[in-house]
Amino acid sequence: MRIIEADLNKLKEKINLMGSLTQDAIEQTVKALVERNTKLSEEVIIADDKIDTLENEIDKLATDVMVLRQPAAGDLRFTITCLHTAGIIERVADHAVNIAKHIRVINNEPPLKPYVDLPKMGVITREMFGDSLQALINGDTNLARQTIRRDDEVDELFHLIYDDLLVIMQSDPTTVKRGSELLFVIKHLERMADYSTNICEMVIYMMEGKVIKHTQEAF
């Protein structure tokens, strides 16, 4: 086996673990929101330390691979992808933590209205992240491209919920606090979906050597 292979395998394992933990964080935070389960949201906050630690470990390992193994071609693109993606995944996890913190406030007040679109947005965001992670681990550019296209669904739901919340808050000022918290929540979900598309862009770079970030293909 090539010397670099063991390091690349380790990088892949760590990215996979970091991604899985973040996927759990998204799932739990959406569940905590929909089921008004504050205890579950606290668990998301606590679990984030492990994700942060993994980001540092991946950064160090990827840097070591660059300096000590001097990767080229596919190995180089994989290492660069891990380095970038670890940072992206960490930010996704931070958004999950931020939602969890908003849940603390939201759950201290009566429900604003039965959630319909919000769980839908949560599910699509979680699926997008899960698919982007699958695409990354399997080098699946078809799945990456499909996932990028789903971002429009999340954006649409964001605007729909945003408009709903504005109407509710305008009609009843006592809902402004809860409404504002929910505005933050949907913004966090929308950003998570954006980050999933960024991961997919890195998958396309990794597999095809093409940078599609900030190009038409990314939209």
Added chain:
Amino acid sequence: MQATSKGKMENISQEPKPQDQQNQPSTKIEIEAENLNFFYSQKQALYSINLKVPEKSITAFIGPSGCGKSTFLRTINRMNDIIPGTRVEGKVLLNNQNIYAPTVDVVDLRRRVGMVFQKSTPFPKSIFDNVAYGIKINKLSSSRAQLQQMVEQALEQAALWSEVKDRLNDSALALSGGQQQRLCIARTLAVMPEVILMDEPCSALDPIATEKIEELIVELREKYTVIIVTHNMQQASRVSDYTAFFLLGELIEFDETEKIFTYPKEKKTEDYITGRFG
């Protein structure tokens, strides 16, 4: 294989995208191999090589031992002619002139296409005489003053002048390995070549001497077309604008160095540069 390589070469001749944007190689083709086959007696060493090297660029030839990269390098100034039983088919064009045409003066060709070898080969003479030798036999100077001026210029270009200007009459054999290699480069430059071929010029040098030679190679690109054979892939990626990968006598891929090292088109190239080969 040749068809794909040819396509890439045509792209290069139209739109070169070098590593150093401030010092772009020309789009003009200086060296071109056309369906080049080479034989050591019955054994074929090169198979239908098609390659276009732009002028004032640095091209690295990479590939495992025995892949034909040095053989191909030596076809560019007909150094293989001195090996008995060798045979060439096809063409090597230097500025559109076939160097294997019967009318070509091989001595003049080797002046125009200079060569630096793996092991430095200073003559057992003074530093000055080493550089002056080629100028004298090619009758390139008309006076002692001009000779001195040309020697100084060559040593300057080879980044050696400041280190040897006070001891030009000392034996060249007293210089360090890195200095001897730069002296050989100065000797090559002294006869005003158009192309410089380098066959693993740093393989016997320490990292500091290697860095000096590499800096020199990059500087030489301003005036010369440089082709370097190297086993050191980091060296190829550091210094060259274009890289050609050879395997078993075939040119597998030729493209901009940045592309070869980040996203090669051919699986064989990827396998070689990532160490999966074999």
